[in-house]
Amino acid sequence: MSILLLNGPNLNLLGTREPHIYGADTLVDVERRFVDEAAALGLAVACFQSNHEGALIDRIHAARLDGTQAIVINPGGLTHTSVSLRDALAGVALPVVEVHISNVHKREEFRHHSFISAVADGVVAGLGVMGYSAALRYLAAKLAKPAA
């Protein structure tokens, strides 16, 4: 069973700037921890980060054919702007969890709306990078259950 971990624009900068908002871990730290935690749950992971909307959409389309069973995505700023990313996620029809490191609801008003949430199983926001682990644990439990 395989999970796709997607991170959107600017998340490659994690751990290098704005640690008061996003913490001190780098994206490499986050991905490594996610892969290790997934392995302990018997799951494989593919990690992908891009600063380009189209590249993220292409990777989501590829997930239809490569054995991916669920997606964890932090869409970055595209959360608040991208109908196309939402359509791609809806199109693959896989379980999706949307993760935000910061509590977007405590921040500027433009971060309060997500185009992605309506096509996600759930949303985690404000738990720091622990949100990725929460998403993974939810999906591991969901995938372990026989389909109803």
Ligand code: CA2
């Ligand atoms: O809280 C989150 O995870 C966000 O998805 C992060 C996005 C932001 O646009 C969303 O509203 C909430 C921004 C990612 C930028 O990441 C940086 C990390 C370190 C330094 C600079 C940017």
